[in-house]
Amino acid sequence: MKKSELLKEFKHYIKKSGLKYTPQREAIFRKIISTKGHFEIEDLIHKIKTKNMSVSRATVYRTLNILKEMGLVNEVIKYGNKTIYEVALKEHHDHLICKKCGKIIEFHSDEIEKLQDKICNKYDFKPEFHRLEIFGICKECRQK
Amino acid sequence: MKKSELLKEFKHYIKKSGLKYTPQREAIFRKIISTKGHFEIEDLIHKIKTKNMSVSRATVYRTLNILKEMGLVNEVIKYGNKTIYEVALKEHHDHLICKKCGKIIEFHSDEIEKLQDKICNKYDFKPEFHRLEIFGICKECRQK
DNA sequence: ATGGTTGCAAAATGTTTGCAATGGC
DNA sequence: GCCATTGCAAACATTTTGCAACCAT
Numbered sequence: 001m002k003k004s005e006l007l008k009e010f011k012h013y014i015k016k017s018g019l020k021y022t023p024q025r026e027a028i029f030r031k032i033i034s035t036k037g038h039f040e041i042e043d044l045i046h047k048i049k050t051k052n053m054s055v056s057r058a059t060v061y062r063t064l065n066i067l068k069e070m071g072l073v074n075e076v077i078k079y080g081n082k083t084i085y086e087v088a089l090k091e092h093h094d095h096l097i098c099k100k101c102g103k104i105i106e107f108h109s110d111e112i113e114k115l116q117d118k119i120c121n122k123y124d125f126k127p128e129f130h131r132l133e134i135f136g137i138c139k140e141c142r143q144k
Numbered sequence: 145m146k147k148s149e150l151l152k153e154f155k156h157y158i159k160k161s162g163l164k165y166t167p168q169r170e171a172i173f174r175k176i177i178s179t180k181g182h183f184e185i186e187d188l189i190h191k192i193k194t195k196n197m198s199v200s201r202a203t204v205y206r207t208l209n210i211l212k213e214m215g216l217v218n219e220v221i222k223y224g225n226k227t228i229y230e231v232a233l234k235e236h237h238d239h240l241i242c243k244k245c246g247k248i249i250e251f252h253s254d255e256i257e258k259l260q261d262k263i264c265n266k267y268d269f270k271p272e273f274h275r276l277e278i279f280g281i282c283k284e285c286r287q288k
Numbered sequence: 289a290t291g292g293t294t295g296c297a298a299a300a301t302g303t304t305t306g307c308a309a310t311g312g313c
Numbered sequence: 314g315c316c317a318t319t320g321c322a323a324a325c326a327t328t329t330t331g332c333a334a335c336c337a338t
Contacts, residue, residue: 020312020317041302056320061303078222081301081328096269105267112259116278119251124283125240132276134260139268164292164337185327200295205328225303225326 001089006033013070024055028063038076038084038104077104077133094132100141145233150177157214168199172207182220182228182248221248221277238276244285 001009010029014021031048032039041060048055064085067073077084077095084104092113096105112132120127145153154173158165175192176183185204192199208229211217221228221239228248236257240249256276264271 018317022312022318024319058304058321059319062318065304083302096264096267096271098269099272105269107263107267109259109263112256115253115256115259116276119253120240120278120280123240123249123251125242125249125278125280126282126286127240127278127280128243129280130276130278132260132274134264134269134271134274136264136269136271136273138270142270162292166293166337168294202296202329203294206293209329227327 003030003033006089010072013072014066017070019066023053024059025063025066027053027055028060029067032067032073032085032087033089035087038086040082040084074129076131078131079133079135094134096134096136096138098138098141099135100137103138103140105138147174147177150233154216157216158210161214163210167197168203169207169210171197171199172204173211176211176217176229176231177233179231182230184226184228218273220275222275223277223279238278240278240280240282242282242285243279244281247282247284249282 007026007029011021011026014025027048028044031044035044041064044064045055045057045060048060064073068075072088073085074088075083076086077097079097091108093106093108094112096107097103098105116127116130119125151170151173155165155170158169171192172188175188179188185208188208189199189201189204192204208217212219216232217229218232219227220230221241223241235252237250237252238256240251241247242249260271260274263269
């Protein structure tokens, strides 16, 4: 999906929910979708600042909460006291996280997804979201 | 494994690492292993207080960090800003977490574990720990 | 006796909130 | 103009840390 379409969709979402489409919200969303992969809030806050735009920490947190509720952004990794977010645009996937260098590798396994569904059925549990994090040491870090 | 054996093992670990076996550390470990399932730090701190024993918040955090390093305790669920811990004594398993009532259901799937290994092999990644959390709504909560 | 450990309070993080001013609609 | 939103600072929640007194070995 193109950036302009995404923005349009975001605007639509916002309006539909009776919220206001403010420059701050647009700036935050723009920055998030231009982030190719994963991001942390603190980075986002700093990267949003430009000559003619600045968004307060509070607004970033508040907007991110809206985006989470809308399902446009997910908390994909929780490590120590850090939370790493991701735009929910690509197909669902999970992560390998290197404890040494912090590298994040994405993977997807239909088989694992299916097995999860099977487990949920067994317990009559209605899944809404899942997160599979595998922590370890990546190839490059082991070679050193 | 029996409680007394666990304590012995814990003491051994502590000594082997050149640390001191203090009443506070024992009290914390005792409370953790008597906790059948999952626990949160704040609860632990409050439950440890008895007439003749009290452990400071700082010491609980410090001891928990030692236990994590030793691999005797794992962070198994991270939800919002909460962390839920578990003693690493039973066979590895993962969790279904009900977003309504907070219920935690444990499950284990050898097939999922094997698929994870396969993925790690593919990326030449050496896994150390993983966490699969499935958030959703449990049977009981859906019936209301 | 000595060096790790404890408790306390302060600091450091990460996140939320109250409130007055602002600005979409 | 109305009411949601913003920015700020203060409040909160969680975890870590500096330091003097303490205590396991």
